[in-house]
Amino acid sequence: MLAFFKRLRDRLKQLFDDYGYVALSIYWAIFFGSIGLFYLAISRGVDVPALFARVGLDGSELAEKAGTVTVAYAATKVIQPFRILLTLALVPPIGNWWKRRKGAELPDNAAPTSPTEPPSST
Numbered sequence: 001m002l003a004f005f006k007r008l009r010d011r012l013k014q015l016f017d018d019y020g021y022v023a024l025s026i027y028w029a030i031f032f033g034s035i036g037l038f039y040l041a042i043s044r045g046v047d048v049p050a051l052f053a054r055v056g057l058d059g060s061e062l063a064e065k066a067g068t069v070t071v072a073y074a075a076t077k078v079i080q081p082f083r084i085l086l087t088l089a090l091v092p093p094i095g096n097w098w099k100r101r102k103g104a105e106l107p108d109n110a111a112p113t114s115p116t117e118p119p120s121s122t
Contacts, residue, residue, distance in 0.1 A: 008084050012084055022095045023091045026090055038071075038076055052078075
C-alpha cells in the first residue's frame with residue numbers, strides 16, 4: 001500500500017514538472033473545493049463521527065473538540081489519494097488544451113488529443 005502512495009506522489013511531481021502552474025491550479029482547486037464541500041456538509045448537520053467510522057477512523061473525539069474547519073480539513077486529508085487520482089486524470093487533457101490554446105510546447109510524453117496541423121489545401 002505504501003508503494004502505491006509513493007507512485008502516486010511521484011506521478012504527481014512529474015505532472016507538476018510537465019504542466020507547471022496548470023497542474024498546481026487544478027490540484028489546489030480540487031483541494032479547496034473538497035474542503036469547502038466538507039465544511040458546507042458539516043455545517044448542514046452531517047454526522048462526522050459516523051462519516052469517519054465508515055472509513056475506519058475514530059473521529060468522535062476530533063469532532064467534539066475541533067471546529068468545523070478543522071474537521072473539514074481532516075476529512076479532506078482522508079480523501080487525499082482520491083484527490084490526487086482526480087488531479088492525475090484531469091491535468092493532461094486540460095493542460096494540453098491550455099498549451100495548444102496558448103501556443104506553447106507540449107511535454108515530450110504528452111501526445112495531443114487532436115492534430116495540431118491544419119489540413120492541407122492542395
